[in-house]
Amino acid sequence: MPSSRFPIPQGTLDMLILQIVSLEPLHGYAIAQRLLQVSHEAVQVNQGSLYPALHRLEQKRWLKSAWRTSETGREAKYYTITSSGRRRLAAEKAGWDRLAWAVRLIFNEAD
Amino acid sequence: MPHPFDRRRRERERDLQRELAYHVERRTSELVAAGVTEAEARRRAAVELGGITQIVEDARETWTHRWGGMPARYMAQVARDVRYGIRGLWKTKGFAVAVVCMLAVGMGLVAGCFAVFNGIFFRGWPLPDSSRVFTVRAWRAVQPAEGHIADGITAGLYRQIREHARAADYVAAEGESLTVRRQGEGDDRAVPVDATFVSDNFIQTLAIPLALGTALPPADRSDGQQIVISHRVWQRQFAGEPGVIGQTIWLDGIPATVVGVTGRDPAALGHVSLDVLAEMSAAAAFNATGLNQLSAADENACCVAVVGRLRSGWTRVQAAGELQTLIAGYRQSAGEPPLAIALDGTTPAETMFRGSGSAGDELAALALAGTAFMLVLLLTSANVANLFLARNLRREREIAVRLELGAGRPRVVSQLVTEGFVLAVMSGAGAFLVPLVLPGVLRATGQHLESAVVAPDWRVAAFTSVAVVAVCLLVSLAPALHVTRVACHGAAGRIDRTSRTRGVLLGSQIAIAAVLVLSATLLARGIYHASRGPSDVAADTTTLALVGWPAGEPYDRARDTAIRAALNEMAGQMTAPVGLADVFGTGDGMSLGVGASLVQRPGSDVRYRAHTAPMTGAGFRVLGIGLLEGRWASDDPSAAEAVINRRLRQQLWPDGPALGRTLMLSGQPYTVVGVIPDVRLTSPYGIEPTVHTTPRIGIPALVVRNGTVSSRAIRSRVAAIDPRLTVTFVPFAASFNRSLQEARVVAAVASGLGLAALVIAIIGVFAVFSYLVQERRRDIGVRLALGASARQIARTLLQASRGPILGGLVAGLLLSGIAALALRRLLFGLSPADPVSYLMVALLLGAAASVATAVPVLRSMRIDPAEILRSE
Numbered sequence: 001m002p003s004s005r006f007p008i009p010q011g012t013l014d015m016l017i018l019q020i021v022s023l024e025p026l027h028g029y030a031i032a033q034r035l036l037q038v039s040h041e042a043v044q045v046n047q048g049s050l051y052p053a054l055h056r057l058e059q060k061r062w063l064k065s066a067w068r069t070s071e072t073g074r075e076a077k078y079y080t081i082t083s084s085g086r087r088r089l090a091a092e093k094a095g096w097d098r099l100a101w102a103v104r105l106i107f108n109e110a111d
Numbered sequence: 112m113p114h115p116f117d118r119r120r121r122e123r124e125r126d127l128q129r130e131l132a133y134h135v136e137r138r139t140s141e142l143v144a145a146g147v148t149e150a151e152a153r154r155r156a157a158v159e160l161g162g163i164t165q166i167v168e169d170a171r172e173t174w175t176h177r178w179g180g181m182p183a184r185y186m187a188q189v190a191r192d193v194r195y196g197i198r199g200l201w202k203t204k205g206f207a208v209a210v211v212c213m214l215a216v217g218m219g220l221v222a223g224c225f226a227v228f229n230g231i232f233f234r235g236w237p238l239p240d241s242s243r244v245f246t247v248r249a250w251r252a253v254q255p256a257e258g259h260i261a262d263g264i265t266a267g268l269y270r271q272i273r274e275h276a277r278a279a280d281y282v283a284a285e286g287e288s289l290t291v292r293r294q295g296e297g298d299d300r301a302v303p304v305d306a307t308f309v310s311d312n313f314i315q316t317l318a319i320p321l322a323l324g325t326a327l328p329p330a331d332r333s334d335g336q337q338i339v340i341s342h343r344v345w346q347r348q349f350a351g352e353p354g355v356i357g358q359t360i361w362l363d364g365i366p367a368t369v370v371g372v373t374g375r376d377p378a379a380l381g382h383v384s385l386d387v388l389a390e391m392s393a394a395a396a397f398n399a400t401g402l403n404q405l406s407a408a409d410e411n412a413c414c415v416a417v418v419g420r421l422r423s424g425w426t427r428v429q430a431a432g433e434l435q436t437l438i439a440g441y442r443q444s445a446g447e448p449p450l451a452i453a454l455d456g457t458t459p460a461e462t463m464f465r466g467s468g469s470a471g472d473e474l475a476a477l478a479l480a481g482t483a484f485m486l487v488l489l490l491t492s493a494n495v496a497n498l499f500l501a502r503n504l505r506r507e508r509e510i511a512v513r514l515e516l517g518a519g520r521p522r523v524v525s526q527l528v529t530e531g532f533v534l535a536v537m538s539g540a541g542a543f544l545v546p547l548v549l550p551g552v553l554r555a556t557g558q559h560l561e562s563a564v565v566a567p568d569w570r571v572a573a574f575t576s577v578a579v580v581a582v583c584l585l586v587s588l589a590p591a592l593h594v595t596r597v598a599c600h601g602a603a604g605r606i607d608r609t610s611r612t613r614g615v616l617l618g619s620q621i622a623i624a625a626v627l628v629l630s631a632t633l634l635a636r637g638i639y640h641a642s643r644g645p646s647d648v649a650a651d652t653t654t655l656a657l658v659g660w661p662a663g664e665p666y667d668r669a670r671d672t673a674i675r676a677a678l679n680e681m682a683g684q685m686t687a688p689v690g691l692a693d694v695f696g697t698g699d700g701m702s703l704g705v706g707a708s709l710v711q712r713p714g715s716d717v718r719y720r721a722h723t724a725p726m727t728g729a730g731f732r733v734l735g736i737g738l739l740e741g742r743w744a745s746d747d748p749s750a751a752e753a754v755i756n757r758r759l760r761q762q763l764w765p766d767g768p769a770l771g772r773t774l775m776l777s778g779q780p781y782t783v784v785g786v787i788p789d790v791r792l793t794s795p796y797g798i799e800p801t802v803h804t805t806p807r808i809g810i811p812a813l814v815v816r817n818g819t820v821s822s823r824a825i826r827s828r829v830a831a832i833d834p835r836l837t838v839t840f841v842p843f844a845a846s847f848n849r850s851l852q853e854a855r856v857v858a859a860v861a862s863g864l865g866l867a868a869l870v871i872a873i874i875g876v877f878a879v880f881s882y883l884v885q886e887r888r889r890d891i892g893v894r895l896a897l898g899a900s901a902r903q904i905a906r907t908l909l910q911a912s913r914g915p916i917l918g919g920l921v922a923g924l925l926l927s928g929i930a931a932l933a934l935r936r937l938l939f940g941l942s943p944a945d946p947v948s949y950l951m952v953a954l955l956l957g958a959a960a961s962v963a964t965a966v967p968v969l970r971s972m973r974i975d976p977a978e979i980l981r982s983e
Contacts, residue, residue, distance in 0.1 A: 027130075027133070028130055028133070028134055029133065029134045029137045029138070032134070046161060047134075047159055047160050047161060048160055048161030048162065048165060048166050048169075049169070051127065051130065051131065051134075051166050051169075051170055052166060052169035052170040052172070052173060055123075055127070055170045055173045055174065056170075056173035059173050059174060070133075072137070072140075074133060074136070075129075075133075076130075076133050077126070077129070077130045077133075
């Protein structure tokens with residue numbers, strides 16, 4: 001029986017992270033939680049791959065980070081989206097929409 | 112202090128660890144709040160996150176972005192691959208050391224050869240702004256069909272050029288070998304030096320740096336006695352005393368005052384070693400001694416060397432045009448035939464070899480050596496590639512797992528190639544020692560001119576770097592591509608592909624080894640052939656008795672003349688014929704007579720190159736050489752008679768009779784009284800035009816047929832003339848030693864290379880078979896268990912490599928044929944298709960291949976089938 005949670009397609013994790021962080025600055029743990037929540041636990045994100053992805057996005061200057069006191073009173077690293085990150089997110093969304101539209105078109109034709 | 116790269120990385124790692132710790136902390140407290148025990152919550156949080164090491168490793172990949180994007184990331188990747196490569200090689204130190212040694216030797220030979228090539232073709236004189244300096248070649252535009260008329264720029268013409276030229280400043284020079292001794296030292300302390308008689312502007316125009324003192328004074332303010340000595344002479348003769356300026360030294364017995372010392376570097380310009388520089392006007396005093404014939408002293412005598420330095424704003428083409436006009440005007444007004452001129456650069460290729468007959472030979476020898484060294488390097492590379500292949504295949508599982516895990520094939524290939532690169536770089540560093548050490552070795556053997564030529568520079572370093580990259584690709588790319596292909600496609604077709612790659616490597620090794628071994632065999636047989644003496648003279652039944660003074664005895668011309676007369680008389684009294692011949696040099700450098708003398712017909716400008724080998728008629732009779740016409744020359748040297756060979760006769764008097772004619776040898780007239788056939792008497796290389804006079808200078812050697820006169824009789828008779836005289840007996844063939852010197856060196860080098868090639872090929876074949884047995888261990892075990900005989904197993908193994916070995920051998924022997932043609936000149940008449948050599952090489956390589964295959968194949972027969980089956 002196929003799992004109810006499907007593995008996240010390659011390359012989409014970056015887009016999801018950007019989308020989540022675009023709403024407010026968050027630390028890594030919160031991002032992981034939010035990912036589960038917003039996808040209604042349908043998407044299975046390997047938590048181990050989250051942090052390298054965050055660092056990658058930071059290296060590409062789509063995110064920036066700073067250590068701040070968290071809601072528990074401990075220091076946590078908060079990620080904020082940059083303006084180039086927003087541009088990137090917009091482009092990714094547009095691309096994704098086009099792809100989804102095209103796939104739907106093909107499926108409809110086949111039906 | 113840590114590298115900034117490392118510091119940043121460590122900071123980031125700490126950052127990430129804190130981040131991950133926070134994550135685990137939050138998850139743990141969440142789980143605890145949900146009722147899980149603290150310990151269990153912590154464990155589950157860690158499991159959910161996954162391996163921290165892996166996360167750090169993955170994050171590290173992304174950090175490299177910061178340092179400038181792609182190139183930096185690539186560099187970091189290369190750095191990681193290098194570390195990975197070094198770790199891998201460290202685990203197999205034996206392999207790494209063996210490979211580095213083999214490649215370093217191979218690359219070292221090639222780099223050394225390139226250093227020589229670089230020196231000859233790219234290195235000009237070590238002068239400031241040397242690209243503006245050029246040499247002038249001038250020769251008689253129209254030459255006779257036979258012979259040669261020496262012509263060029265005379266001292267008088269040079270003065271015209273210097274006065275009128277506007278495009279360049281010109282200097283003139285003429286070299287001469289003199290001896291030098293300090294004031295108060297005896298003649299026996301005099302040492303030979305290369306003196307150069309130069310125009311007074313020589314030092315200033317060429318910008319030769321001075322270590323001490325001043326340049327030569329202008330000609331109109333000089334008495335011709337001032338000289339500048341080289342740094343080397345200053346160190347050697349004056350032990351570097353600063354008080355040398357103003358001291359008097361004796362040059363060939365003529366006093367001169369030292370006014371300057373040149374700096375260290377330009378101690379030589381091309382093949383001219385500037386030991387002593389004197390003004391041209393001083394040349395007359397040296398000619399007056401009767402020992403020298405310097406053209407610099409005579410306005411109209413040919414010739415002086417002319418060197419120019421372009422003035423700013425002028426090109427070499429303009430200078431050539433101007434020079435042509437000036438020379439044509441001068442020659443026309445003097446009523447002399449026109450000169451052709453050419454302006455060349457100052458590299459040895461342009462100066463040393465131009466107009467020298469041996470240039471082609473020497474460059475050909477260099478090209479041959481380069482080719483041979485390159486072949487050894489290729490052979491070594493093929494062998495190392497084979498080792499890499501075996502090593503990669505041993506790691507096939509590891510590589511397959513990594514490919515499975517998602518590492519791209521290019522990534523794995525680049526890692527494997529980096530390993531090869533690490534080895535190639537280490538070998539390259541070792542190889543660069545050869546060009547670094549070469550100048551020192553040459554200097555230690557007294558060849559200081561050559562040592563300056565071959566000193567390594569950036570070109571040699573660049574060449575070595577290119578060689579490193581090439582060798583890296585040669586040895587590691589094919590094996591890396593191969594093993595990743597095998598790993599990608601799985602076991603299917605694996606044996607097939609592996610054996611094909613290996614077959615090509617094996618075959619090329621055998622072929623290259625065959626070429627080198629055959630060349631070495633042919634050269635060695637050629638030398639052996641020649642050292643027994645040519646077949647057209649009775650060299651093997653003739654002995655030379657060398658008569659001389661014990662070491663340290665001063666030279667006395669009059670006494671030696673008396674000894675010669677006494678020996679002549681003694682030879683006449685012997686019952687069997689005993690000849691007298693002039694033998695020059697000792698031991699390895701011996702030769703009968705001297706080469707490259709110039710012969711002229713009286714009253715003619717045309718000169719012919721000839722070998723002068725003074726010998727009495729009895730000498731020819733002992734050697735079994737008869738006369739074609741005429742008679743032998745008189746044993747009395749004052750009769751000035753000469754015998755010539757047919758070749759010289761054809762050059763001098765192709766149509767008319769030769770007997771009774773006069774020829775000029777070193778300015779002296781000789782009457783031709785006899786002609787001998789063309790025999791290889793003076794050189795094993797072939798027939799030279801030769802002229803034989805009666806021995807005239809110094810003490811001649813005795814030419815004796817073996818078994819006719821006892822050595823004791825000769826010794827006692829020589830002792831009767833003067834008891835201090837020494838007698839040494841050598842076979843007549845020793846007189847070829849000088850001509851064979853070069854060939855001996857070539858043969859020795861070739862033998863060394865051949866031996867190295869053989870050893871490398873044996874190692875290669877051995878490694879291939881060992882691996883083959885290892886690879887098919889299971890197969891062999893099963894077949895043995897099923898009742899196959901040891902013989903059948905051996906046959907199967909040998910069958911697999913028979914094709915490449917035989918193919919390589921055939922290709923090698925065919926290529927050897929081409930190599931043999933290139934070596935023809937050094938074979939002394941031995942046929943390039945000498946069947947004995949080919950047979951020897953085929954047998955030798957066959958035997959070597961058998962030995963190299965026998966051991967692993969025998970080992971395969973000891974495989975215990977029970978053990979193999981148990982391990983299944």
